[in-house]
Structures are given as structure tokens and as C-alpha cells.
Amino acid sequence: xxxxxxxxxxxxxxxxxxxxxxxxxxxxxxxxxxxxxxxxxxxxxxxxxxxxxxxxxxxxxxxxxxxxxxxxxxxxxxxxxxxxxxxxxxxxxxxxxxxxxxxxxxxxxxxxxxxxxxxxxxxxxxxxxxxxxxxxxxxxxxxxxxxxxxxxxxxxxxxxxxxxxxxxxxxxxxxxxxxxxxxxxxxxxxxxxxxxxxxxxxxxxxxxxxxxxxxxxxxxxxxxxxxx
Amino acid sequence: xxxxxxxxxxxxxxxxxxxxxxxxxxxxxxxxxxxxxxxxxxxxxxxxxxxxxxxxxxxxxxxxxxxxxxxxxxxxxxxxxxxxxxxxxxxxxxxxxxxxxxxxxxxxxxxxxxxxxxxxxxxxxxxxxxxxxxxxxxxxxxxxxxxxxxxxxxxxxxxxxxxxxxxxxxxxxxxxxxxxxxxxxxxxxxxxxxxxxxxxxxxxxxxxxxxxxxxxxxxxxxxxxxxx
Numbered sequence: 312x313x314x315x316x317x318x319x320x321x322x323x324x325x326x327x328x329x330x331x332x333x334x335x336x337x338x339x340x341x342x343x344x345x346x347x348x349x350x351x352x353x354x355x356x357x358x359x360x361x362x363x364x365x366x367x368x369x370x371x372x373x374x375x376x377x378x379x380x381x382x383x384x385x386x387x388x389x390x391x392x393x394x395x396x397x398x399x400x401x402x403x404x405x406x407x408x409x410x411x412x413x414x415x416x417x418x419x420x421x422x423x424x425x426x427x428x429x430x431x432x433x434x435x436x437x438x439x440x441x442x443x444x445x446x447x448x449x450x451x452x453x454x455x456x457x458x459x460x461x462x463x464x465x466x467x468x469x470x471x472x473x474x475x476x477x478x479x480x481x482x483x484x485x486x487x488x489x490x491x492x493x494x495x496x497x498x499x500x501x502x503x504x505x506x507x508x509x510x511x512x513x514x515x516x517x518x519x520x521x522x523x524x525x526x527x528x529x530x531x532x533x534x535x536x537x538x539x
Numbered sequence: 540x541x542x543x544x545x546x547x548x549x550x551x552x553x554x555x556x557x558x559x560x561x562x563x564x565x566x567x568x569x570x571x572x573x574x575x576x577x578x579x580x581x582x583x584x585x586x587x588x589x590x591x592x593x594x595x596x597x598x599x600x601x602x603x604x605x606x607x608x609x610x611x612x613x614x615x616x617x618x619x620x621x622x623x624x625x626x627x628x629x630x631x632x633x634x635x636x637x638x639x640x641x642x643x644x645x646x647x648x649x650x651x652x653x654x655x656x657x658x659x660x661x662x663x664x665x666x667x668x669x670x671x672x673x674x675x676x677x678x679x680x681x682x683x684x685x686x687x688x689x690x691x692x693x694x695x696x697x698x699x700x701x702x703x704x705x706x707x708x709x710x711x712x713x714x715x716x717x718x719x720x721x722x723x724x725x726x727x728x729x730x731x732x733x734x735x736x737x738x739x740x741x742x743x744x745x746x747x748x749x750x751x752x753x754x755x756x757x758x759x760x761x762x763x764x765x766x767x
Binding site: 319358360389402 | 545548549587591593614617632
């Protein structure tokens with residue numbers, strides 16, 4: 312009784328973990344040791360276990376294959392095109408996160424595979440449909456950045472507008488008009504000018520700001536959408 | 540060789556179809572005829588077939604159970620908490636859409652189950668975790684409405700600002716400040732005032748507008764985000 316009429320597919324999870332440091336936007340990949348796509352680079356991931364929640368499976372696979380733990384992984388989308396895996400029908404639930412590269416070191420010893428960070432705009436060919444998953448994750452990340460102050464966790468406590476713009480340009484992978492950007496970021500009301508300027512710089516010392524997290528929480532509760 | 544180490548879960552699709560007419564925002568539900576949750580209302584959906592793409596499965600199940608066809612179903616999220624189905628581990632990929640109720644009639648004869656539209660704010664208890672899925676779909680719909688001119692397809696070609704506001708209030712399930720709303724909707728630059736006013740109305744005839752689709756496409760290409 313009560314059973315499902317159709318045969319069951321395999322279900323996996325895959326993780327797109329973006330890393331940010333002064334070198335730009337990177338993505339965490341693992342090198343496959345087994346067929347199919349042996350030696351190809353791929354997103355970290357693998358089969359779910361029946362007693363795990365999906366997010367739990369994603370965190371376990373990521374930890375097993377890369378040593379990276381303690382991330383908030385957000386569900387991205389589910390990919391299930393027949394034929395995306397040559398073995399059998401495999402449906403994968405993709406997750407993504409962005410982390411400070413300096414705080415999340417990869418431990419390549421934890422799994423049989425090597426794990427490494429690659430620049431997003433210079434990554435190797437990927438196994439399966441992982442390029443599609445990576446592209447969608449990048450679009451989602453960029454759209455989040457345009458609508459919420461995602462990036463401030465990557466800035467020091469006190470920062471200049473140039474630093475904010477550089478951060479945005481790195482994640483958006485495009486140059487932004489300086490005047491326009493400054494106007495937009497300041498009218499959000501989320502940056503508090505400090506009574507301080509940069510020190511120890513060769514150029515003219517720029518005004519320092521801090522991010523007003525309380526104002527952000529207040530504005531969010533009112534249905535305010537941040538927009539750059 | 541090449542096979543997956545873990546047992547496979549069942550995979551289903553579920554559809555949250557919102558309908559809009561003068562009576563407000565509704566959701567399409569079916570009444571289950573089998574256990575578990577026999578006689579409970581639920582989202583239309585069911586098991587995938589191994590040779591179908593996920594979106595295809597969603598469209599097939601929706602058509603089989605409600606007679607509703609030709610919708611653009613957008614993937615919402617995947618729900619897979621162990622125990623969400625008492626039979627076995629079932630992972631469901633949820634889809635959503637919003638349609639004009641006048642154009643999408645339900646055909647209750649197509650399946651063994653009855654299908655019906657319920658007001659979103661007055662729907663019956665739902666089977667499984669379908670309430671959670673419905674709530675997330677409503678949040679996603681509302682957030683889309685705040686960031687893109689989703690609703691104009693539900694307005695006549697020429698409309699008043701009051702009609703736009705009523706549409707927004709219906710989908711957002713909240714009242715909006717008239718002055719604020721008008722200011723925001725007009726500064727988007729997407730409404731073109733016409734040389735016409737309402738006719739045959741008892742109150743003072745209001746200015747008519749049309750939606751500028753070309754301007755929207757142009758602004759979107761520039762990375763413009765609509766915001767209400």
C-alpha cells in the first residue's frame with residue numbers, strides 16, 4: 312500500500328562555495344578520482360542519506376570533500392534533466408555560499424580528492440552540468456548583492472567608499488560608474504560617515520564609514536529593499 | 540560500477556498555482572482521495588517519471604489533477620525533511636505560477652480528485668508540509684512583485700493608479716499608503732500617462748496610464764531593479 316508508482320531516481324547535493332579575498336572572487340572545486348569524468352574538476356557534493364535533511368547532506372559532503380565546515384549554505388535550485396549523469400537519473404539539489412577566503416582554509420587531506428580555489432572567471436571545464444549550476448549561482452549571488460548589503464561582512468569595520476565599490480565590482484564582475492555608485496550607496500542610509508579619515512596612505516586620505524546594521528534590520532522589517 | 544552507494548528516495552513535484560481575479564488572490568488545491576491525508580486538501584503534484592525533466596513532471600501532474608495547462612511554472616524550492624511523508628523519504632521539488640483566474644478554468648473532471656480555488660487567506664488545512672510550501676511561494680511571489688512589474692499583465696491595457704494600487708494590495712495582502720505608492724510607481728518611469736481619463740464613473744474621472752513594456756526591457760538590460 313501507500314507506495315510510489317514510479318521507480319526512484321538517485322538524489323545528490325552539490326555546493327557552490329564562493330570565496331572572496333584581495334585576489335578576487337573564487338570558487339571551490341574538487342578533482343574527481345572516479346569515472347565518469349575522472350580527473351575533471353567538479354563542484355563538491357554527493358549522494359544524500361535517507362535520514363539526513365538536504366542541507367545536512369550538503370554540509371556533510373562539503374566537509375568530507377574539502378574540509379570546509381560551518382558555512383550557511385543557501386538552497387539555489389534543483390537540477391534534474393534526464394541524461395545529466397551518464398550512470399542513471401540523478402537529481403541534484405544545489406546549494407551556495409560566499410565566504411571570506413582568509414577564514415576558510417581548504418584541507419585537501421580530508422578526502423581522497425584534491426580541493427582548490429579557482430578564480431570564477433578562469434576556472435577549468437567542469438564535470439556534468441556543473442558549469443550551468445555555477446553560472447546560476449553567480450547570477451543569484453550578484454542579484455542578492457544588488458538587493459541587500461551582502462558584502463559588508465567582507466569589509467573591515469571602518470572602510471572607504473572606494474573599498475565598497477571595489478567589493479561590488481569584484482562580485483558583479485563589472486566596472487561601476489563612481490559617481491552613480493556613491494550616490495546610490497549613500498542614499499540607502501546604511502553607511503554612517505565617521506569623524507575619521509584613512510591613515511598612512513600616499514593619496515589624499517578618504518572619509519571612513521561604518522555599516523549601520525541596526526538601520527538595515529529596521530528598514531528590512533519595513534519591507535525596504537536595498538538596491539544598487 | 541558507477542552506481543550510487545545510498546538507497547534512493549522517492550521524488551515528487553508539487554505546484555503552487557496562484558489565481559487572481561476581482562475576488563482577490565486564490566490558490567489551486569486538490570482534495571486527496573487516498574491515504575495518507577485522505578480527504579485533506581493539498582497542492583496538486585505527484586511522482587516524477589524517470590524520463591521527464593522536472594518541469595515537465597510538474598506540468599503533467601498539474602494537468603492530470605486539475606486540468607490546468609499551458610502555465611509557466613517557475614521552480615520555487617525543494618523540500619526534503621525526513622518524515623515529511625509518513626510512507627517513505629520523499630523529496631519534493633516545488634513550482635509556482637500566478638495566472639489570471641478568468642483565463643484558467645479548473646476542469647474537475649480530469650482526475651479522480653476534486654480541484655478548486657481557495658482564497659489564500661482562507662484556505663483549509665493542508666496535507667504534508669504543503670502549508671510551508673504555500674507560505675514560501677507567497678513570500679516569493681510578493682518579493683517578485685516588489686522587484687519587477689509582475690502585476691501589469693493582470694490589468695487592462697489602460698488603467699488608473701488606483702487599479703494598480705489595488706492589485707499590489709491584493710497580492711501583498713496589505714494596505715499601502717496612497718501618496719507613497721503613487722510616488723514610487725511613477726518614479727519607475729514605466730507608466731505612461733495617456734491623454735484620456737476614465738469614462739462612466741460616478742466619482743471624478745481619474746487619469747489613465749499604460750505600461751511601457753519597451754522601457755522595462757531597456758531598463759532591465761541596464762541592470763535596473765524595479766522597487767515598490
